[in-house]
Amino acid sequence: MKLLVTFSKGKGRKPIIAQAVRDTGVLIAVERAVIDSSAGEALIEVPDDQCRLVRDKMSSLGANVRILDHGILFNESECVDCGACISICPRDVFSFDATFRLIVADERCILCGKCVEACPHDALTMPA
Amino acid sequence: MRKSISEINQRIRDGNARVVTAEEMPGIVAELGEDAALKEVDVVTTGTFGAMCSSGAFLNFGHAEPPIRMERIWLNDVEAYGGLAAVDTYIGATQQSETRGEEYGGAHVLEDLVAGKAVELRASSRGTDCYPRRTIATELLLEHLNQAVMCNPRNAYQRYNAAINTTDRTLHTYMGMLLPNSGNISFSGAGILNPISNDPKLRLIGSGVPIFLCGAPGMVIGEGTQHSSAGGFGTLMVTGDLKQMSQDYLRAATMTGYGVTLYVGLGIPLPVIDKEVVRATAVRDEDINVDLIDYGIPSRNRPALRKVTYAELRSGMVTVNGEEIRTSSLSSFNRARKVAEALKDWVVAGKMELSLPTRKINPKHQVHPMHETVRGPRVADIMDKNIVTIGEREEIRTAALKLLKGSTNHLPVVNENSELVGIVTTFDISKAVANPGKAELVRDIMKKKVIVTTPEEPVDIAVRKLEQNNISALPVVDPERHVVAMLTAIDLGKLFGGRWLK
Numbered sequence: 001m002k003l004l005v006t007f008s009k010g011k012g013r014k015p016i017i018a019q020a021v022r023d024t025g026v027l028i029a030v031e032r033a034v035i036d037s038s039a040g041e042a043l044i045e046v047p048d049d050q051c052r053l054v055r056d057k058m059s060s061l062g063a064n065v066r067i068l069d070h071g072i073l074f075n076e077s078e079c080v081d082c083g084a085c086i087s088i089c090p091r092d093v094f095s096f097d098a099t100f101r102l103i104v105a106d107e108r109c110i111l112c113g114k115c116v117e118a119c120p121h122d123a124l125t126m127p128a
Numbered sequence: 129m130r131k132s133i134s135e136i137n138q139r140i141r142d143g144n145a146r147v148v149t150a151e152e153m154p155g156i157v158a159e160l161g162e163d164a165a166l167k168e169v170d171v172v173t174t175g176t177f178g179a180m181c182s183s184g185a186f187l188n189f190g191h192a193e194p195p196i197r198m199e200r201i202w203l204n205d206v207e208a209y210g211g212l213a214a215v216d217t218y219i220g221a222t223q224q225s226e227t228r229g230e231e232y233g234g235a236h237v238l239e240d241l242v243a244g245k246a247v248e249l250r251a252s253s254r255g256t257d258c259y260p261r262r263t264i265a266t267e268l269l270l271e272h273l274n275q276a277v278m279c280n281p282r283n284a285y286q287r288y289n290a291a292i293n294t295t296d297r298t299l300h301t302y303m304g305m306l307l308p309n310s311g312n313i314s315f316s317g318a319g320i321l322n323p324i325s326n327d328p329k330l331r332l333i334g335s336g337v338p339i340f341l342c343g344a345p346g347m348v349i350g351e352g353t354q355h356s357s358a359g360g361f362g363t364l365m366v367t368g369d370l371k372q373m374s375q376d377y378l379r380a381a382t383m384t385g386y387g388v389t390l391y392v393g394l395g396i397p398l399p400v401i402d403k404e405v406v407r408a409t410a411v412r413d414e415d416i417n418v419d420l421i422d423y424g425i426p427s428r429n430r431p432a433l434r435k436v437t438y439a440e441l442r443s444g445m446v447t448v449n450g451e452e453i454r455t456s457s458l459s460s461f462n463r464a465r466k467v468a469e470a471l472k473d474w475v476v477a478g479k480m481e482l483s484l485p486t487r488k489i490n491p492k493h494q495v496h497p498m499h500e501t502v503r504g505p506r507v508a509d510i511m512d513k514n515i516v517t518i519g520e521r522e523e524i525r526t527a528a529l530k531l532l533k534g535s536t537n538h539l540p541v542v543n544e545n546s547e548l549v550g551i552v553t554t555f556d557i558s559k560a561v562a563n564p565g566k567a568e569l570v571r572d573i574m575k576k577k578v579i580v581t582t583p584e585e586p587v588d589i590a591v592r593k594l595e596q597n598n599i600s601a602l603p604v605v606d607p608e609r610h611v612v613a614m615l616t617a618i619d620l621g622k623l624f625g626g627r628w629l630k
């Protein structure tokens with residue numbers, strides 16, 4: 001299950017992800033992270049059954065944690081199967097089947113948002 | 129052996145015509161040979177589905193009471209042409225909404241009409257004796273219009289150059305999103321299924337020839353604008369009845385950062401009258417080449433990195449300088465196939481008969497660039513030649529003094545050969561002064577990646593560099609990277625009231 005973690009980086013703050021790994025013993029895979037001097041956002045993957053444990057730990061460390069049930073949302077009726085999204089996605093979420101219809105493997109999505117911009121037909125949206 | 133068009137039409141009427149798509153044809157010719165293929169196949173259907181910006185429709189609204197001679201016209205806040213008298217207009221696909229920007233435009237108005245949605249018409253007029261009314265606002269459905277005739281000046285490009293971006297910044301183009309550092313390749317076109325690629329000498333496609341246009345029966349008017357079949361870039365001007373069109377083959381789209389466009393499904397049935405047609409329709413994706421163009425160069429004459437075939441582009445991966453790069457299509461091959469299949473069904477069912485052109489299109493025509501009588505401003509016209517530079521080994525203090533003396537905030541940094549190696553700004557110096565002891569020499573604090581311009585560069589290109597990089601000055605360099613001038617936001621002021629903007 002994927003969790004989107006956002007946090008501010010005030011003085012003296014502990015490294016939240018490292019701390020959560022140590023305290024819960026859960027192995028966390030970081031799929032995407034943007035961290036600058038004042039704030040950070042990270043998309044992490046944790047085993048489904050330990051997802052709540054990690055979330056509660058991180059919340060108590062001051063982070064804002066959201067469980068993401070969905071990858072990118074795909075509106076099939078708007079899609080024309082052009083494929084403009086295919087080469088844009090860093091995670092190979094999109095591909096064609098043998099008849100050149102688009103296949104969306106949204107479980108690989110890290111919600112970077114690039115395909116939303118690239119799709120000319122408004123068929124891809126970020127989950128709210 | 130030859131087959132006449134009336135023979136072919138007779139078979140269509142009798143329900144005996146053998147119709148295949150352009151994708152099936154190469155296999156048939158390979159299997160049967162040209163002679164037998166000519167005997168066997170009567171019609172080859174083609175199809176393409178992609179962004180065709182140069183599209184739009186003529187609409188007639190009928191007269192209001194009291195009547196109005198519409199001079200300015202908006203449909204859902206998208207302006208339509210008001211120079212066609214009283215109650216006619218032309219709405220172009222790429223025109224953008226005045227309230228919603230690139231998210232909605234003429235293409236969306238057309239799709240909404242085809243989808244059966246109501247569209248708001250607003251118009252104004254100065255009022256005349258015969259047309260006293262000055263404004264009007266009403267909601268219209270497609271069925272309320274007397275005529276709605278799609279008329280597209282430039283459709284069905286024979287092929288389209290593929291795009292790549294070697295700069296370090298994402299580009300938003302009509303070829304879609306191009307990732308930095310050659311991160312992807314974008315292409316467009318149906319290749320094997322493209323109408324003109326299956327008739328490159330334009331023996332069969334010309335004025336009056338029946339076509340499939342967005343799900344409706346339509347017709348080729350003649351050569352399209354920018355038609356340049358001498359170089360393999362033929363285009364067609366086409367028309368069809370909007371009222372019979374389907375959303376399956378007509379879709380509005382937005383290329384983020386570029387604008388609105390219309391995806392058009394277009395197919396042409398080709399009568400197999402002789403062996404030359406058999407040969408031409410046996411074309412495969414492997415046989416159709418395009419250039420791979422670097423869109424990072426903002427000029428009409430962009431360099432080609434290499435030639436690629438549609439077969440390579442469609443495979444999903446193209447090798448450039450030893451590196452595998454992923455490709456994306458902008459047009460839909462799946463829908464192009466559907467167009468060719470739908471057209472095949474029409475002909476098989478006897479719904480469409482074929483004809484040869486009443487007037488031929490010149491297959492040797494070559495497009496010319498614009499004849500420009502006034503040369504746009506170049507950097508050399510407005511750049512500031514009073515430059516102050518600093519050596520990379522000089523002290524930061526010296527740089528500070530130079531900045532204080534001059535009226536600039538930017539100091540280009542040069543090496544011992546007077547070549548540009550960096551730039552320092554007032555901000556860099558203040559930072560160095562605020563943190564003393566960390567750095568002493570200019571080269572320790574300079575920015576090494578300098579965005580530059582040249583004297584010959586058009587000012588518009590230089591301005592985009594300033595905007596995109598959020599900077600306020602560009603060193604102007606010669607081919608040896610010697611700084612010859614600076615271009616700053618202040619210099620741009622010279623454009624106003626000067627000889628360029630009258």
Ligand code: SF4
Binds near residue numbers: 108109110112113
């Ligand atoms: S959001 Fe990013 S990772 Fe997810 S599908 Fe789109 S491009 Fe791929």
Ligand code: SF4
Binds near residue numbers: 086122
């Ligand atoms: S870019 Fe959009 S319309 Fe094209 S295939 Fe991807 S989701 Fe479909």
